[in-house]
Amino acid sequence: MDKHKRFQQQDHSALLSDLIAPRVREIAPSGIRAFFDLSAGNNEIISLGVGEPDFTTPEHIRAACIRALERGETSYTPNAGLPELREEIARYQQESFGLSYQPMEEVLVTVGSSEALDLALRAFTAPGDEVIIPSPSYIAYSPIAYLNGGTLVEVEATEEQGFKLTAEALLRAITPRSKLLMVNFPNNPTGAVMSYEDWLPIAEIVKAHNLIVLSDEIYAELTYDSRHVSIASLPGMKERTIVISGFSKAFAMTGWRVGYACGNRELLSAMLKIHQYTAMCAPVLGQIAAIESLRHGLPDKNTMKECFRQRRSLFVEGLRSIGLHCHEPQGAFYAFPSIKHTGMTSEEFALRLLQEAGVAAVPGHVFGMGGEGHLRCSYAASTAKLTEALERMEGFMKVKM
Numbered sequence: 001m002d003k004h005k006r007f008q009q010q011d012h013s014a015l016l017s018d019l020i021a022p023r024v025r026e027i028a029p030s031g032i033r034a035f036f037d038l039s040a041g042n043n044e045i046i047s048l049g050v051g052e053p054d055f056t057t058p059e060h061i062r063a064a065c066i067r068a069l070e071r072g073e074t075s076y077t078p079n080a081g082l083p084e085l086r087e088e089i090a091r092y093q094q095e096s097f098g099l100s101y102q103p104m105e106e107v108l109v110t111v112g113s114s115e116a117l118d119l120a121l122r123a124f125t126a127p128g129d130e131v132i133i134p135s136p137s138y139i140a141y142s143p144i145a146y147l148n149g150g151t152l153v154e155v156e157a158t159e160e161q162g163f164k165l166t167a168e169a170l171l172r173a174i175t176p177r178s179k180l181l182m183v184n185f186p187n188n189p190t191g192a193v194m195s196y197e198d199w200l201p202i203a204e205i206v207k208a209h210n211l212i213v214l215s216d217e218i219y220a221e222l223t224y225d226s227r228h229v230s231i232a233s234l235p236g237m238k239e240r241t242i243v244i245s246g247f248s249k250a251f252a253m254t255g256w257r258v259g260y261a262c263g264n265r266e267l268l269s270a271m272l273k274i275h276q277y278t279a280m281c282a283p284v285l286g287q288i289a290a291i292e293s294l295r296h297g298l299p300d301k302n303t304m305k306e307c308f309r310q311r312r313s314l315f316v317e318g319l320r321s322i323g324l325h326c327h328e329p330q331g332a333f334y335a336f337p338s339i340k341h342t343g344m345t346s347e348e349f350a351l352r353l354l355q356e357a358g359v360a361a362v363p364g365h366v367f368g369m370g371g372e373g374h375l376r377c378s379y380a381a382s383t384a385k386l387t388e389a390l391e392r393m394e395g396f397m398k399v400k401m
Contacts, residue, residue, distance in 0.1 A: 027143045046389045047360040048377040051188060051334065055252040055307075057289070058300040064292040065285045073284060079276040081109025081260070082287045088294040089260050097220065097230050099243065105265040108272055109287060111279045113218050113246035113259030114140060116271070120214050120242050120261065121148040121180070123270040129179035134165045135368030136336075138188045138216070142368065151177070156370040159327055159338070163192035163370075167201035174209050181211050183231065186219040189367050189376035190336045191329020196229045203234040212267070213241040218259075219332040221250035221301060224309050226330070232263075239264050242271075249333075250301050251293045256286035308333050308379070311386060315379040318390040322397050324375075333380040336364065340373040350375060357396040359389050 017025070080086065083104065090103040101107055110116040121144055125131065131150035133141050134157045142152050155173045157163045165183060185194045194202075206213055213231055220228040232241040246259030259282075261271060275281075293301075316335050319326045324337040339349045346363035353375075354360050364374030379386055 023147055027146060042358075045354070045358045045360055046381070046385050046392070048379070048381060048386075048389060049360045049362050051249070051332075051378055051380065052254050053249065053252040053304065053333075053380050054382060055304050057252050057256070058293075058297055061251075061253070061289050061292045061297055065289050068285060068288045073288065075284060077109075077281045077284050077287060079281055080104075080272055081107070081282060082284075082291070085109055085287050085291050085294075086260075088291055089262070092294050093243070093262060097228060098233055099230060099238070099262065101262045102265070106262055106268060108261045108268050108275065109282045109290075110246075110259045110261060110275065111282050112248065112257045113216065113244050114144075115275070115279055116242075116244045116246075116259050116261040117141070117182075117214065117216065118144050118148070119271040119274050120244070120267075121145055121150060122274050123267070124180060124212055125150040126179075128177060130175060130177045131180045131182060132170070132173050132178060132211075133182045133368070134169075134184075134187075134370075136163070136187075136189055136364060136371035136374070137182070137184055137368055139366050139368075141182050141184075141216075145180075145182070150180070153178070154369050157187075157190075157192070158370065163187060163190035163327060163336070164194055164198055165202060167205055170202060170205055174205070178209060178211060180214060181206060182214045182216070184216040184218075186223055186228070186329075186331025188219065188332055189334050189362070189364070189371065189374075190327060191332045191334050192327075193223055193226065193330040194229060194231070195226065196234070199229060199231045199234055203231060203237050206231075206240065207236055211240070213237070215241055215243050217243055217245045218249050220245060222305055222308060222333060223331040224305075224312065228331070242267060247290050247293055250305065251290075251297060252300075252304060253286075253289060253293065256283070256289050258282050258286040258290045311379045311381075311383060314383060315377070315386050315390070318386070319377075319393075322390065322394040324393075324397070333378055335377045335379060336374050337377065338373055339375050346372055346375060353393065353396055356399075357392040359392050359396075 086103040086107040090101045093099040125148045127149040131145040132153045135154040155169045232238045242263040247253040319337045326337040346365045350363040362376040364371035
């Protein structure tokens with residue numbers, strides 16, 4: 001290429017880059033996707049990186065959508081979602097978690113749970129408002145909050161405390177500008193859960209400081225050794241909590257893109273106002289699939305959950321046997337072993353594990369300040385793949401240690 005033309009292209013690219021909003025320029029690409037992309041297309045690599053069930057959406061759910069297509073059900077739905085789906089969600093929340101919502105006023109169907117999080121942060125965050133996020137946490141929370149004008153305040157949830165949010169840590173983070181508390185239990189990446197007793201002092205602080213809680217409960221169904229407890233179930237918390245969930249994880253429906261938010265009608269009304277001007281409505285076929293999953297798919301959900309439970313035991317015990325200390329995950333489908341004793345950073349360890357052993361996992365630092373020194377490994381993979389991954393990791397550890 002002519003040197004002058006190359007210079008012109010570079011200059012033109014720089015000019016276009018200047019047109020991008022500063023907040024967008026400043027956020028980093030997804031650290032999870034970065035490692036996933038490194039392993040994409042290489043069949044020799046075992047990926048424990050992306051948080052997606054390895055199960056296919058159950059056949060009867062797919063069949064229900066095929067029938068809907070044959071009937072020509074391809075139109076928009078009401079902005080808030082199909083009434084029958086909202087009714088099923090309200091019934092499910094009541095029967096599964098003891099949360100009571102009016103389906104036509106307190107349930108909003110969204111394009112995945114990610115849209116629900118974005119809508120909530122857009123609706124409730126003004127420039128300068130502080131958004132408190134326990135760390136480690138799902139990597140999307142910080143960028144979404146930042147893009148919507150929030151000032152991020154990380155609260156470290158330490159391994160010594162079981163990766164739980166404590167009242168002491170929360171109190172230290174609160175200032176007069178605190179507005180939102182974003183929580184995710186069962187937690188991605190640690191698998192930590194919160195009990196009713198754990199939530200009690202948190203709820204009192206939230207009420208005392210007039211905070212709104214965004215509770216991402218996408219892994220609620222994947223709680224293994226106890227029943228999931230939502231902070232919204234505590235006295236005085238339902239009115240100030242937006243419960244966000246969906247069908248991706250427990251129902252193996254990642255590609256259908258259906259999530260939902262439940263909460264105070266005034267708060268949901270603000271979210272709906274944004275939703276109707278942006279996404280308009282969730283995909284109709286995804287909503288039909290969600291209805292089928294709630295009406296007839298609970299046995300499938302329970303079967304998949306039992307598989308995850310068995311894989312958890314195999315994988316966590318395997319990590320410990322090869323010299324990687326690992327907190328016992330009580331929910332979700334992630335193990336978060338410590339690699340501190342290796343002397344490597346989490347990024348260095350993950351990159352070398354990928355290059356030298358052919359195992360893709362996510363370095364803990366991408367999940368916030370509390371994640372460094374750890375590695376996120378998804379055990380949403382077959383037993384055979386998990387066993388092979390452990391063997392490769394053991395060989396890697398022997399060479400490096």
